[in-house]
Amino acid sequence: MEQNNQAAAVQTDAAITEAKATIKIEGQEFELETVLAQDDKMLKTVLQPHFSSVENANITREVKNGKLIVSIVKRAQHKGA
């Protein structure tokens, strides 16, 4: 978890020039304002209505050609969760 955050922090240090970020979640890709995608809490709040799995998910960020790309992977849960 810490590694993920650190990795995200390192990668997001690169300059983000694009206003929209790409979100990758549950096999889907879509655009979202970079302002909303930069912060985990904000991102979870925004995505929660349509993607309930985001609450307990690993979020990784990287910047490619000035565009923020956020990958959200559902975290494995215990049985029955």
Add this chain to the structure above:
Amino acid sequence: MEILSAGAFINLENQEKIEQLKFTARELANAAIETEGFLNEEDAARKLALEFWQGLEYMCRESERGAIQNIFTGEFLQRLRELRPCATVSEITPTDETPGFVQETESQTITAEDEFLGVLAPENQETDLIENTVEIQEIPISTEDFAETEQIEEIEFVENESDSTQSEYVSQIAATNSSSVEVERNETAFAGGLNLPEKEPYQFNKCTVTATIQLLPVDENSDLRRAVFSVKTHDFAPDYSLVQLSDSKLTASLAPELEKVLAKYQADLPFKVMDKMKKEKAAPKRNTPKVSTETKSVSQESAKPKEVDSTQNTPTATAQTNSTPAPQTAETGAQGSLFAL
């Protein structure tokens, strides 16, 4: 005939008790008439009948209580009607020469024989129920204009001719019934419209569209409030848009922004559908070459020395990978011998 004593048990099967009850009611009516200051009017008579009934405290089965009470009060009222100076509507049958029963307004006429109006024939007056929903008020006859009326509070009549009143009333009932049926139909149609099909078409107006509005906290020293609109349908990815709204007129500014977002989504939906169709068409093409790539990768991996070592350790993997390359030396020898032959 004896007067039925207070608190006596009455049942409908016992005809003698019923007759005694009727007799008691009539006697009480006679006594009421003889008392000074008694006004022989319908309302007062009804109240008095109820008071007598409660005071007598007759015992009866719960299922028969209403019927027995009606017998008592009906007999009581009938007797009082008989003792009134003026005749009642039940005792008069209109002739063809008479214009019918004229009520307070001339346009409202009814006949005494009209069962729909609640006017009862004399033989049915015993069953006149106090608890009946249609209240009947009898008005004394004046000899000048022959104005015997029965006023029904809940129903208004417009027709002048007595023959047409019944049909009019029936038509009114039909109209009310049809209107109620229409209301029910509308309700059912509305309820039926909520049924969602199993597979909705990819059309904006014919599919479920989910739109959410998230109002973000207001920034300090700012009157603007940011809101996130997200629209989604089917299994498409949602469309997000961030807008700024004035906090003072929040609800007013929400509607136009929502309209914009929905209009944009409606315009983009066909492209989303096309993309999805393309992906679905392309999906089987990808699957077929995948098999070949997998086989290639397996053969490539098996060609690597490290992988061969690892596969030799595991029997299942060796069974797969050794099928071609591992026994090559032995086979090559045999082949060589075959070729040599």
